[in-house]
Amino acid sequence: MLLVALLALGLLAGAAAHLPGPVFLTAAAAISGWLLLFAARERLGRTRRH
Template sequence: MLFLVVALFLLGLLCGTAAHVPLPVTLASAAVICAWIALFALRERRRAHRHKN
């Protein structure tokens, strides 16, 4: 999953909107998106674990 996020970030940095904003803004946005994905994954993992019991 992390590899996919990094690959998409690099693709965006090279040819997307991220190329038009300053690097700190891009890194901050990437951090927010990564945190959101991590929280979603944790919630889904807990939900799946609860339903197994």
């Protein structure tokens, strides 16, 4: 499992290295926003259950 994760990370990092800066930053901001929303939703769900 660790080997698969490292391989995926290498593939994504290699692909990101070939993107122009603004495209990379836009994609990174979109992914970060999605992760923040997901984390907030999960935390809110746990708070309501307990």
